[in-house]
Amino acid sequence: MKKTAKILMASVAVSAAMLISPMVAMAQNIPAAVVTENHAPRTKNVILFLADASGVAALNAASLMAYNEPMKLNIQSWPHLGLSETSPVDNFVSDSANGMSSIVTGVKTRNGVISQGPDVIRGQRDGTPTKTLLEYAEERGLLTGVVSSQSIADATPAANYAHSNDRGKQGEIFMQAFTPRYGDGVDVLLGAGRQRIGGLLTQAGTSFDALASAHNRPVYTSLEDAAANNTRPIVVADRIDVRAATLRALDLLEPSEQGYLLVVEWDAHTDDVRKGLQNIVDFDRLMAEIAGRVNLDETLLIFTSDHSFGVQVDGGKRGQDLMEGYDAWKASGSDADLVRLENVLVNRTHTAEEVPTLAIGRGAEQVRGYFPNTHLFNVIMNSWGWEASQ
Ligand SMILES: [Zn+2]
Numbered sequence: 001m002k003k004t005a006k007i008l009m010a011s012v013a014v015s016a017a018m019l020i021s022p023m024v025a026m027a028q029n030i031p032a033a034v035v036t037e038n039h040a041p042r043t044k045n046v047i048l049f050l051a052d053a054s055g056v057a058a059l060n061a062a063s064l065m066a067y068n069e070p071m072k073l074n075i076q077s078w079p080h081l082g083l084s085e086t087s088p089v090d091n092f093v094s095d096s097a098n099g100m101s102s103i104v105t106g107v108k109t110r111n112g113v114i115s116q117g118p119d120v121i122r123g124q125r126d127g128t129p130t131k132t133l134l135e136y137a138e139e140r141g142l143l144t145g146v147v148s149s150q151s152i153a154d155a156t157p158a159a160n161y162a163h164s165n166d167r168g169k170q171g172e173i174f175m176q177a178f179t180p181r182y183g184d185g186v187d188v189l190l191g192a193g194r195q196r197i198g199g200l201l202t203q204a205g206t207s208f209d210a211l212a213s214a215h216n217r218p219v220y221t222s223l224e225d226a227a228a229n230n231t232r233p234i235v236v237a238d239r240i241d242v243r244a245a246t247l248r249a250l251d252l253l254e255p256s257e258q259g260y261l262l263v264v265e266w267d268a269h270t271d272d273v274r275k276g277l278q279n280i281v282d283f284d285r286l287m288a289e290i291a292g293r294v295n296l297d298e299t300l301l302i303f304t305s306d307h308s309f310g311v312q313v314d315g316g317k318r319g320q321d322l323m324e325g326y327d328a329w330k331a332s333g334s335d336a337d338l339v340r341l342e343n344v345l346v347n348r349t350h351t352a353e354e355v356p357t358l359a360i361g362r363g364a365e366q367v368r369g370y371f372p373n374t375h376l377f378n379v380i381m382n383s384w385g386w387e388a389s390q
Pocket residue numbers: 052053095096097099306307
């Protein structure tokens with residue numbers, strides 16, 4: 001008897017509920033059809049990793065810088081890959097606000113706009129609010145979390161839990177975390193931006209303390225300060241350790257019987273090329289750690305970016321430091337738009353070309369080919385088995 005049939009019969013005999021995982025199937029060469037028949041259809045948990053401004057060339061450069069070899073990032077071995085097109089409705093090049101809003105609402109909009117439709121006039125008139133994955137998850141009783149290396153009210157994290165006609169309005173964006181449209185709002189919110197948000201709150205006649213007492217939800221100044229027994233912490237720090245914050249968020253979200261949505265942003269702008277690439281390398285290690293921790297049978301992990309950036313490796317030799325010339329550039333204090341290192345050219349701006357999307361876990365096979373970034377909203381909704389609504 002063939003191994004496949006034996007395993008199938010054994011699993012049926014033991015219990016109808018006993019499932020063969022795709023990972024096991026892949027390892028044992030079980031045909032996909034057999035796996036599907038024995039499978040509960042839905043993803044329970046989704047983790048969306050967003051490296052801000054990380055295109056194909058940035059991943060390549062990060063691998064060359066850290067490992068002196070191409071394709072050494074852990075995520076470069078994830079089995080499913082597609083190319084995500086990031087433009088807003090009226091331009092070719094996206095900013096983070098449009099980019100992230102498109103991914104998490106399935107509706108492309110205009111640059112600078114946080115999860116509102118293209119009927120918006122930036123900074124002047126609200127557009128139709130577009131319902132976010134986090135709002136769908138809250139509506140259905142999942143636990144939700146957002147972690148960011150940046151201000152927790154900056155465009156990428158904000159697009160998950162807020163709606164605004166201008167990304168610059170970080171004070172009112174942050175306040176929306178306390179007045180959700182669905183469920184009880186984002187459960188775990190961990191990021192930076194203490195000064196910026198605090199200043200805007202003061203201008204609006206409020207403060208972190210006032211919000212915290214009005215809504216009976218402390219706003220901590222650091223991850224370390226967040227009370228261990230607070231299961232819905234908000235941290236707005238000056239700087240945040242993304243790995244520690246992400247692991248803390250997972251500890252809090254994983255007990256959810258309904259499942260969870262976790263969104264993690266790590267900045268990867270390569271204005272400062274070494275810094276941006278190092279962020280990608282560190283993020284990659286974190287993603288590998290998490291992929292090893294969660295149950296990929298019931299969890300979908302997606303890595304993508306909101307838009308690309310003008311960084312390219314155009315020289316260099318194996319065995320030599322990719323960053324030759326970086327220290328001299330850094331010491332020069334130059335703020336020129338073009339940075340010419342020995343082996344790396346940086347055009348310090350967002351660029352229009354498609355960005356990589358890598359996926360692993362339940363539902364990951366939907367990520368393939370070229371697609372508009374709004375497709376990622378559908379991938380995640382499909383994996384949960386949910387229909388879009390308002
Ligand atoms: Zn961005």
